Amino acid sequence: MAGTPRRMRPLRNIYAKIAAIPMVLTALVVFVGGTLWTVTYSFTNSKLLPKLNFVGLDQYERLWSNSLWLTSIQNLMIFGILSAVLTITMGFLLAVLMDQKIRFEDTFRTIMLYPFALSFVVTGLVWQWLLNPDLGIQEFVRGLGFATFEFDPLSNPDTVLYGLLIAGLWQGTGFVMCIMLAGLRGIDEDIWKAVRVDGIPRWKTYIFVVIPMMRPVFITTLVLVASGIIRLYDLVVAQTSGGPGNASQVPAMYVYRYMFTAQNLGQGFAASTMMLLSVLIVLIPWAYLEFGGKKNG
Amino acid sequence: MADITSQIPASARTGATAIGSGPRGPKPRRRLSPGNIMLYGTLFVVSVYYLLPLWVMVMTSLKGMPEIRMGNIFAPPVEVTFQPWVKAWSEACTGLNCDGLSRGFWNSVKILIPSVFFSIIIASINGYALVNWRFKGSDVFFTILIFGSFIPYQIMLYPIVILLREMGIYGTLWGLVLVHTIFGMPILTLLFRNYFSSLPEELFKAARVDGAGFWGIYFRIMLPMSLPIFVVAIILQVTGIWNDFLFGVVYTKPELYPMTVQLNNIVNSVQGVKEYNVNMAATLLTGLVPLIVYFASGKLFVRGIAAGAVKG
Numbered sequence: 386m387a388g389t390p391r392r393m394r395p396l397r398n399i400y401a402k403i404a405a406i407p408m409v410l411t412a413l414v415v416f417v418g419g420t421l422w423t424v425t426y427s428f429t430n431s432k433l434l435p436k437l438n439f440v441g442l443d444q445y446e447r448l449w450s451n452s453l454w455l456t457s458i459q460n461l462m463i464f465g466i467l468s469a470v471l472t473i474t475m476g477f478l479l480a481v482l483m484d485q486k487i488r489f490e491d492t493f494r495t496i497m498l499y500p501f502a503l504s505f506v507v508t509g510l511v512w513q514w515l516l517n518p519d520l521g522i523q524e525f526v527r528g529l530g531f532a533t534f535e536f537d538p539l540s541n542p543d544t545v546l547y548g549l550l551i552a553g554l555w556q557g558t559g560f561v562m563c564i565m566l567a568g569l570r571g572i573d574e575d576i577w578k579a580v581r582v583d584g585i586p587r588w589k590t591y592i593f594v595v596i597p598m599m600r601p602v603f604i605t606t607l608v609l610v611a612s613g614i615i616r617l618y619d620l621v622v623a624q625t626s627g628g629p630g631n632a633s634q635v636p637a638m639y640v641y642r643y644m645f646t647a648q649n650l651g652q653g654f655a656a657s658t659m660m661l662l663s664v665l666i667v668l669i670p671w672a673y674l675e676f677g678g679k680k681n682g
Numbered sequence: 683m684a685d686i687t688s689q690i691p692a693s694a695r696t697g698a699t700a701i702g703s704g705p706r707g708p709k710p711r712r713r714l715s716p717g718n719i720m721l722y723g724t725l726f727v728v729s730v731y732y733l734l735p736l737w738v739m740v741m742t743s744l745k746g747m748p749e750i751r752m753g754n755i756f757a758p759p760v761e762v763t764f765q766p767w768v769k770a771w772s773e774a775c776t777g778l779n780c781d782g783l784s785r786g787f788w789n790s791v792k793i794l795i796p797s798v799f800f801s802i803i804i805a806s807i808n809g810y811a812l813v814n815w816r817f818k819g820s821d822v823f824f825t826i827l828i829f830g831s832f833i834p835y836q837i838m839l840y841p842i843v844i845l846l847r848e849m850g851i852y853g854t855l856w857g858l859v860l861v862h863t864i865f866g867m868p869i870l871t872l873l874f875r876n877y878f879s880s881l882p883e884e885l886f887k888a889a890r891v892d893g894a895g896f897w898g899i900y901f902r903i904m905l906p907m908s909l910p911i912f913v914v915a916i917i918l919q920v921t922g923i924w925n926d927f928l929f930g931v932v933y934t935k936p937e938l939y940p941m942t943v944q945l946n947n948i949v950n951s952v953q954g955v956k957e958y959n960v961n962m963a964a965t966l967l968t969g970l971v972p973l974i975v976y977f978a979s980g981k982l983f984v985r986g987i988a989a990g991a992v993k994g
Contacts, residue, residue: 504924554878
């Protein structure tokens, strides 16, 4: 580490290299190694223990003919699309409201963001209680005199996803709002002056100028939100336990079930590989857009 | 109906960049313009939506069961009782164990402290090495780390089970601490890397000239200079680890379950009569730690989550 010329010497930066061992091990052994391991074993017929007995695509064929998996995927698609569209729209609208130089901005932000500090388990359980048909919101409104009022999403297989959605939005929109607000604040003040000179109304400015300018912020938010949605697990476990019946099962629950309770590791590996694939579908175009065209750190 | 926003002059927008150009400060406007009423009205309604669950949690946890059965979920308790809190803390049952949530609480504390400590120490050293002591391939590992943070945990669950079993710590608190250290690494490393790279490089160079080495610079210069970012990292990790559910279920045994897992088992147990007041007290107790951290930390929390948003 003395002032010798910079040549490739293994001992150069030796302390830094030693200090980086945990990072290197995590990256190579856990992230790369673990992923490759699971993908490899998804082509085997491992049951209780992982065994390298390759059976080709058998597990995947079984996976895609399993109605529980198909339900899980369908649920995730519906929940995911609605949740992504709504969190981002609502997050952006709230950010626009917050950006009107309002009073008590900190108070409003604190209120909107606190659910994000809470766990999905807490979120799920609170909303399970609020949506309780006998004692929750439904009963409260009926008590006000609307005797036929119906608001019981969690006990109906057709609406249970919307019950989850309400809870998910409650937990996550504050976070999106904060990112969007940071994005809005990053927009050059001169833009606002220019459109004012041109006499363009503010709502038009938002739609035709601000939103296109904030495209990277929207894309980053979408990637963050989407990778969170694919992982969706605790919220469902806490709020509905996958029910009624299997109406609100999600892929992450399927993986857990086959890996740790149904003793069918191969299925669990195949399902988790599909989850990885779905993340890559989101991630690769994003990485391409973000780092592909231009070079920046 | 005119649009709300167009009535607010553009010059009234906030703008840190606008200083020194033209008249300063917002243009005075009427307090009770229709636009303002709509604006604050909307924000008020939104705030009610966000606050109601917290209100209901607190109110339900302070009521007795007969009062809850009357069906007004939003009403404050007629008779305040702390019995549900006591029961949730020390008597609520999970399976055959009836020692309440306190067990889960202490498990979570035992998991939290070493996890926060180790994950932050390791990540700050990573960030420091990545900025000031780059070596061949260091950025490759960092990129893998960042991409790894997007990979669904499910795909790494089982390999880590094997890893922990080989190390002899599967099912122990230390196993879970290791898992939290691993999965906290991407975001924290990013956080520290970004922070250290914003420090003036001359500082590091001057220390090198004075003969300080890797650890000397880390402990004497970097560490004391970066206390705020350590606080951000602590906030991020305390809430993140406390709220974890999946790793707790997978990598520990029932008697070591963290609070979130035990809470779920208490509330969603199918046996016995549902005691909603106890359930809500338990839920609130579990949410209390992150809530306290959140309300005490204010803008630092926002900074922490913003760090996660500027990945890459």
